[in-house]
Amino acid sequence: MKLIIGNHNYSSWSMRPWLLMKQVGIEFDTVRIPLNTDETDALLDQWCPARQVPVLHDGPLVLWDSLAICEYIADKLPEAGLWPVPADDRARARAMCAEMHAGFRHVRRKMPMNCRRQVVGFEPDLDTRIEINRLVQLFEDALQGSGGPWLFKSFGVVDAMFAPIASRLHTYGVHVPADSTSWMTRILEHESVREWYALAAAETEVIEPAEVPDA
Ligand SMILES: N[C@@H](CCC(=O)N[C@@H](CS)C(=O)NCC(=O)O)C(=O)O
Structure with a gap:
């Protein structure tokens, strides 16, 4: 493969x-x-x-x-149990993945993933803030419904699909409520995410349009 x-x-x-x-x-x-x-x-x-x-x-x-x-x-x-078993949860997890796949265009455009950076003084504009609030709502609903520690209890497709969002929230210093923060921390400390970050740190290419300046 x-x-x-x-x-x-x-x-x-x-x-x-x-x-x-x-x-x-x-x-x-x-x-x-x-x-x-x-x-x-x-x-x-x-x-x-x-x-x-x-x-x-x-x-x-x-x-x-x-x-x-x-x-x-x-x-x-x-x-591997990558989707939740109860049909309602599986449907919700799929809807979350679909929403991620098709949406959040302001977050994507204005907060490009950049594992190496910690952008100082970033202030999301209104459209981006609305999308961040929606992301938080998705995280809080999933975590409160499942009891955590992953979005639907055990690690699955939905956690992988939202992992780059955790990375972006971290890069741009966006604060989120406690449950979302615990999930974010858990995913950013995941062994494989750390490996991905190490590979990112070793890269030398710079894509200028993805480099948001510090305030
Ligand atoms: N729907 C696609 C979107 C993939 C996508 O947008 N990939 C970007 C990079 S993250 C890309 O390949 N861009 C081509 C380029 O920059 O030349 C997927 O989910 O696989």
């Missing part, structure tokens, strides 16, 4: 399936395509049918979407 990813520092979509695959202990190789370089387009053409990362290559199967890759891993390893 090969997972094609972007820069560890910036590629939030890549982090999601990578983290899930690490969590379940599946063996895979990584092909890293640094984004925004002169070689990026040629490498995307070679590996990525939609010219985006992440992409999973598993034998003849080529899967070009982060959520589809997570679903595939969950299907392949049902014993």
Whole structure:
């Protein structure tokens, strides 16, 4: 199995399936395509049918979407329990992943993932604040419903899908309520997230549009 990813520092979509695959202990190789370089387009053409990362290559199967890759891993390893068992919880977890996948465009644009940075004095604008409040509502509802420690009790697709949000909230110094903070801390201290951060720290590429200046 090969997972094609972007820069560890910036590629939030890549982090999601990578983290899930690490969590379940599946063996895979990584092909890293640094984004925004002169070689990026040629490498995307070679590996990525939609010219985006992440992409999973598993034998003849080529899967070009982060959520589809997570679903595939969950299907392949049902014993890993990557979706909650009660149907209502599973439906809620799926709705959360769908909302993450399709939404939060202000958070994505104005708070780009940047594992290496700790941005000083960041003040979200109104649109971004509204989306942060929605994220907090999702976290608090899931954690209070499940009792934690992960969003739906045990680590699953939903935690992997929201891991880059924890990274962003941390980078931009956004404070969230206690339950959300505990989940954020737990995910940022997850062994595989620390490994991802170490890989990000070792990268030298800088993507200027993703570098939000300190205030
Ligand atoms: N829907 C896609 C979105 C992936 C996506 O937007 N990837 C970005 C990087 S994080 C990308 O590949 N951009 C191509 C580029 O910057 O050239 C998924 O979830 O897999």
